[in-house]
Amino acid sequence: xxxxxxxxxxxxxxxxxxxxxxxxxxPALAPLLRDFMPEDLQPLLRAHGVSRTVLVQAADSHAETxxxxxxxxxRDEVGGVVGWVDLGRADAAASLERMARHPKFKGVRPMLQDxxxxxxxxxxxxxDAVNAMLKLGLRFDALVNPRHLPWLLQFAxxxxxxxxxxxxxxxPPVGAHGSEDFARWREDIAALAALxxxxxxxxxxxxxxxxxxxxxxxxxxxxxxxxxxxxLEVFGPARLMWGSDWPVLTLAGDxxxxxxxxxxxxxxLSPHGQADVWHGTAQRFYGLAAD
Numbered sequence: 023x024x025x026x027x028x029x030x031x032x033x034x035x036x037x038x039x040x041x042x043x044x045x046x047x048x049p050a051l052a053p054l055l056r057d058f059m060p061e062d063l064q065p066l067l068r069a070h071g072v073s074r075t076v077l078v079q080a081a082d083s084h085a086e087t088x089x090x091x092x093x094x095x096x097r098d099e100v101g102g103v104v105g106w107v108d109l110g111r112a113d114a115a116a117s118l119e120r121m122a123r124h125p126k127f128k129g130v131r132p133m134l135q136d137x138x139x140x141x142x143x144x145x146x147x148x149x150d151a152v153n154a155m156l157k158l159g160l161r162f163d164a165l166v167n168p169r170h171l172p173w174l175l176q177f178a179x180x181x182x183x184x185x186x187x188x189x190x191x192x193x194p195p196v197g198a199h200g201s202e203d204f205a206r207w208r209e210d211i212a213a214l215a216a217l218x219x220x221x222x223x224x225x226x227x228x229x230x231x232x233x234x235x236x237x238x239x240x241x242x243x244x245x246x247x248x249x250x251x252x253x254l255e256v257f258g259p260a261r262l263m264w265g266s267d268w269p270v271l272t273l274a275g276d277x278x279x280x281x282x283x284x285x286x287x288x289x290x291l292s293p294h295g296q297a298d299v300w301h302g303t304a305q306r307f308y309g310l311a312a313d
Contacts, residue, residue, distance in 0.1 A: 023071035024296070025313070027101065029304035030189065030225045030265030032080045033059050033093060040081040043136065050273070058269040060097050066268070066277040067099055073313050074101035076265070076304065078163065078189075082106050082133050087121060094126045101310040102128035104163050107151070110142070114151035122158040128308045129161035131189070134170055144173040152181055161185045161308060167193050168203065171210035178217050185219055187307060190226030190267065191253055197231050199248035208252050215256035221307055222257050224250065224299065225265030228274040228283060236274040243286045250287040259295035263304040264288065 035057045036044055044051060067075070077090050077100050087105030094100040107117045107130050121127045134143055143164075155162065162184055164174055171192055178186055194207040214220045227246050228235070235241045253262060264284055271280055288299050304310065 025301050026070065026072045026264065027301040027304040027310065028067070028072050028075040028266050028268070029187075029263040029308070030078055030223050031063065031075045031268045032078055032270065033063075033090065034080050034086075035059070035089075038081075038086070038089065040083040040086055042081070053272060054269060060093060060099070063268060064099065070277065070281050072099075073301075074099055074310060076100075076102045076104060076128065076308055076310075078104045079106040079131050079133075082108070082136075084117060084121075087127075091121070091124045091127060095124070100126065102126050102308045104129045104131050104161070106131060106133070108132070109148060109151045110146035111151075112148065114148055115154035118151065118154045118158060118160065122160065127160075128310075129163055130155065131163035131165055134164060134166050134174075135193075140169055141173045143170065144176040147177070152184060156181075156183055159309070161187065163187055163189055164192075165189045168195075168207045168210060171207070171214060175210070175214055175217075178214060178220055182217065182219055185221070185307060187221040187223055187263070188214065189223050190230070191222055191224065191249055193226065193230050194249055195230075196227050196249055197235065197245035199245075204248075211252070212256045215261070220257075221261045221263065221303065222253055223263055223265045224253060224284065224287070226267040226270065228280060229267070229270055231274070237279070239275070239279050239282045239286075242275065242279070242283045246283055247287060254287075254291075259291055259298040260303060262299050263307065264299050264301075265304075 090103045094103050103126050107114050195203045198204050228242050231245045235245050266280055288296055
């Protein structure tokens with residue numbers, strides 16, 4: 023079985039109360055309004071040869087990061103945690119130093135896609151907070167939409183030593199590969215890929231596609247492949263990492279289905295390239311211990 027690391031998954035317990043995006047008045051999110059915990063994911067990991075995961079924040083609170091770190095401490099399959107810190111606050115560096123005492127704390131993800139100002143990342147992060155990330159050996163996960171990419175490029179150029187990964191390929195218009203929006207995404211993502219410290223996750227794309235593609239692996243492959251082809255061209259396997267985005271993934275398909283969609287794309291690479299995307303890139307980027 024192919025060795026895999028899932029570079030992007032979540033756990034949550036809605037009763038904790040800080041998942042502001044998980045709204046009961048949004049019918050499309052109803053399937054996610056329940057607990058998703060390690061015991062739900064573990065059988066899927068075992069069935070598909072996933073040895074470790076990177077657990078990523080889903081709430082903009084320190085409490086949720088502490089919740090994830092507590093889970094990770096008792097779960098060998100969780101290799102690392104990407105938490106939340108408001109990099110614009112004066113006390114951000116102190117928060118980072120506290121969290122980094124946990125050996126599985128690997129990085130930070132501001133929820134840029136949900137902030138009111140698209141240019142927040144280019145204006146607001148405190149230099150001492152970013153310097154603290156560098157000193158502590160942390161990584162930056164960028165949760166963005168295509169409109170944020172020019173601003174993210176400014177941030178990346180300002181901090182060339184900060185390892186950065188773009189989540190879900192920046193959520194391009196999957197299935198609209200002949201459109202102006204897709205052409206603009208191609209150009210903007212290529213500009214970021216030209217910077218050697220920038221990586222990208224091949225994740226979260228099935229849920230970005232039209233509902234007509236959901237539950238149909240063959241159709242999903244057709245609409246996702248143009249995104250994959252471009253990401254592969256500009257990043258190469260050594261800067262691409264596979265992730266599931268479970269349980270958000272379940273809005274579009276199941277874990278096995280996304281493995282199949284991904285295999286249809288990744289399987290065309292050399293054995294070394296496949297190993298990079300399935301596990302090697304994530305292991306190197308996040309500094310995960312070897313199996």
